[in-house]
Amino acid sequence: MKKFYLTTPIYYVNNVPHVGHAYTTLAADVIARYYRFKLGKENVFFITGTDEHGANVAQAAAKHDKSPKEYADIVAPRFMEAWKLLNIRYDFFHRTTDPRHEKIVQEVLSKIYKKGYIYEGIYEGWYCIGCEKFLNITDLVDGKCPLHPTREPVFQKEKNYFLKLKELSKIILKKIKEKEYVILPLKRHNEIVNRLKQGVDDISISRAGVSWGIPVPWDPNQTIYVWIDALLFYYTSIKFLSNHNRFWPPDLQLMAKDILWFHSVIWQAILIALNEKLPKTIFAHGFFTIDGQKMSKSLGNIISPEQLVNKYGVDGARYLLLTAYEFGNDGDLSLSKFTSSYNADLANGLGNLVSRVAKLCETSGFVHEISRRSRKFNKTLATSLEKFNFDKALGYIWKSDINWGLKWLDQEINENKPWQITDKKLLYLKLNLYVENILDIAYNLQPFLPQTAEKIFKQFEEHNIKSQPPLFPRIS
RNA sequence: GCCAGGGUAGCUCAGUGGUAGAGCACCACAUUCAUAACGUGGCGGCCGAGAGUUCGAUCCUCUCCCCUGGCACCA
Numbered sequence: 001m002k003k004f005y006l007t008t009p010i011y012y013v014n015n016v017p018h019v020g021h022a023y024t025t026l027a028a029d030v031i032a033r034y035y036r037f038k039l040g041k042e043n044v045f046f047i048t049g050t051d052e053h054g055a056n057v058a059q060a061a062a063k064h065d066k067s068p069k070e071y072a073d074i075v076a077p078r079f080m081e082a083w084k085l086l087n088i089r090y091d092f093f094h095r096t097t098d099p100r101h102e103k104i105v106q107e108v109l110s111k112i113y114k115k116g117y118i119y120e121g122i123y124e125g126w127y128c129i130g131c132e133k134f135l136n137i138t139d140l141v142d143g144k145c146p147l148h149p150t151r152e153p154v155f156q157k158e159k160n161y162f163l164k165l166k167e168l169s170k171i172i173l174k175k176i177k178e179k180e181y182v183i184l185p186l187k188r189h190n191e192i193v194n195r196l197k198q199g200v201d202d203i204s205i206s207r208a209g210v211s212w213g214i215p216v217p218w219d220p221n222q223t224i225y226v227w228i229d230a231l232l233f234y235y236t237s238i239k240f241l242s243n244h245n246r247f248w249p250p251d252l253q254l255m256a257k258d259i260l261w262f263h264s265v266i267w268q269a270i271l272i273a274l275n276e277k278l279p280k281t282i283f284a285h286g287f288f289t290i291d292g293q294k295m296s297k298s299l300g301n302i303i304s305p306e307q308l309v310n311k312y313g314v315d316g317a318r319y320l321l322l323t324a325y326e327f328g329n330d331g332d333l334s335l336s337k338f339t340s341s342y343n344a345d346l347a348n349g350l351g352n353l354v355s356r357v358a359k360l361c362e363t364s365g366f367v368h369e370i371s372r373r374s375r376k377f378n379k380t381l382a383t384s385l386e387k388f389n390f391d392k393a394l395g396y397i398w399k400s401d402i403n404w405g406l407k408w409l410d411q412e413i414n415e416n417k418p419w420q421i422t423d424k425k426l427l428y429l430k431l432n433l434y435v436e437n438i439l440d441i442a443y444n445l446q447p448f449l450p451q452t453a454e455k456i457f458k459q460f461e462e463h464n465i466k467s468q469p470p471l472f473p474r475i476s
Numbered sequence: 477g478c479c480a481g482g483g484u485a486g487c488u489c490a491g492u493g494g495u496a497g498a499g500c501a502c503c504a505c506a507u508u509c510a511u512a513a514c515g516u517g518g519c520g521g522c523c524g525a526g527a528g529u530u531c532g533a534u535c536c537u538c539u540c541c542c543c544u545g546g547c548a549c550c551a
Contacts (some may be wrong), residue, residue, distance in 0.1 A: 011551095012551050014551080051551070053551095054551060055551085056551055057551085165548095165549095187480070187481070187545080187546090188546090190479085190480065190481095190546090191479085191480075191545085191546050191547080192546095194479065194480085194546080194547080195546080195547065195548070198547080198548085199548090200548065201548070201549090203548085203549055204549075225549085226551060227549080227551070230551075257545090257546090258550080259550095259551085261548070261549085261550095262549085262551095265548090266549080286545085287545095325488080325489095326489090330544075330545070331488095332488095334487090334488095337487080337488080337500085340500065340501075341500075343511095344499085344500060344501095345499095345500095347511060347513080348511075348513055348514080349513095349514095351510095351511065351513090352510055352511055352513050352514070353510080353513095353514080354510090355509090355510050355511060355513085356508095356509050356510035356511095356513085356514075357509085357510085358509095358510090359509055359510060360509050360510085363509075364509090395499090398499090399498085399499085410514050410515070411514085411515065413509075413510095413514080413515095414507080414514060414515045414516090415515085417507095417508095417509085418509070419508080419509045420509095467510090469511095470510095470511050471511090472511080473511065474511055474512095474513085
């Protein structure tokens with residue numbers, strides 16, 4: 001039985017959702033929707049969720065005068081709302097404070113510990129009391145913490161448990177070379193392989209000073225490092241949900257490039273230690289700038305999903321994010337370009353074409369005989385989509401092709417001038433052709449613009465097709 | 477510094493050893509079924525710089541300049 005299991009990262013709850021989170025989750029939604037058509041709804045499992053442990057969450061909660069769990073209970077629903085707003089349909093929303101998750105994480109750690117992949121060691125480094133965490137030497141500015149320059153960092157040692165990443169990384173490298181799992185795009189694959197070849201040290205997977213976390217089962221004075229806890233979420237949900245074992249391993253794990261190292265190396269090391277199958281594909285997309293500037297709190301240019309949806313509508317926002325630049329690369333979200341793309345592609349393109357065909361049908365008294373033929377995804381579109389090239393895939397709907405696509409249909413209508421045709425039989429044939437094309441286009445739009453596709457089906461799968469308000473009103 | 481990738485029309489990018497392409501923007505024409513939309517045509521580029529190989533290079537080789545990304549625990 002074919003199946004498709006895909007994941008987004010779980011988002012850290014010390015921030016509310018912004019367009020960066022939305023970008024990854026939207027991409028996953030498009031893929032999930034596509035595979036639901038291809039393999040059947042019941043054979044796709046798409047999870048997202050929130051990461052709720054760790055010192056940073058505890059700190060953010062304290063700022064708001066809440067306990068960490070209370071704080072997470074406020075922020076986690078914000079993510080669910082954002083995904084609802086963007087019409088993202090996940091199958092399961094997973095929170096790392098779920099007791100079922102915590103239990104399995106402990107079991108996994110115990111198992112790996114017993115197998116000898118975890119040992120006790122000393123973690124040492126510069127500890128910032130303000131941040132309550134160890135700092136990287138490279139992070140220090142004039143030997144001080146950039147966030148707390150008035151406090152002297154303390155060189156501190158603590159007992160920690162370490163994962164034998166050095167040993168496991170050799171197996172990882174071998175498995176990457178044997179294509180047991182694939183890192184995409186190729187550029188990222190090369191980067192990871194190069195780093196692995198340079199050699200990797202063992203990593204600390206527990207913390208002594210962080211109380212907000214899952215306790216290390218054999219040493220309650222330590223908590224499990226939040227990253228290990230978070231990575232295991234892809235595994236625990238499969239384990240604690242009934243009848244989900246068949247979905248393992250993940251077919252696709254999507255993320256932004258900043259967390260690729262954790263996913264392509266540390267995560268794989270854990271799975272190898274557990275003797276579990278590895279994910280088939282890990283895909284890291286790039287970062288974007290907003291009008292050429294880095295998105296940051298201090299610049300005040302952080303965009304929320306709501307802002308985009310308010311201005312461009314749900315499917316407008318989805319379209320603009322998916323076509324802003326090639327998925328996988330870094331790019332720019334230019335807000336002025338958004339408006340011009342919206343008007344050119346959605347208002348003047350898709351929306352206008354739907355309007356003109358509907359009006360032609362309405363005024364000519366055309367009676368649509370609803371076709372029972374099953375529709376399919378355009379082959380080139382499907383190929384691009386399966387390679388995660390959303391921009392290109394959507395391009396096949398818009399660009400001119402033989403007997404298909406928006407441009408072709410607009411040209412066809414202009415050439416044949418159906419409003420001048422008096423021969424009823426010929427007029428019927430032409431209008432039927434147009435309507436079938438519109439329905440084909442709607443079918444292919446489904447993974448990307450589900451709401452629009454649905455509206456078109458509703459409007460055109462009728463005997464008497466009526467004109468409707470614009471799908472995408474022009475905006476200035 | 478090391479390792480990748482890139483520099484092509486105003487913008488975003490595609491492309492090939494032999495008179496340079498698309499979309500958007502802009503201009504003109506045509507047109508009304510349609511959201512002043514659609515269509516047709518046009519404007520617009522010493523294809524980063526220099527040298528080499530070649531009958532011929534944007535495409536191959538070398539040098540240089542510029543840009544971007546990665547470089548170990550960063551949630």
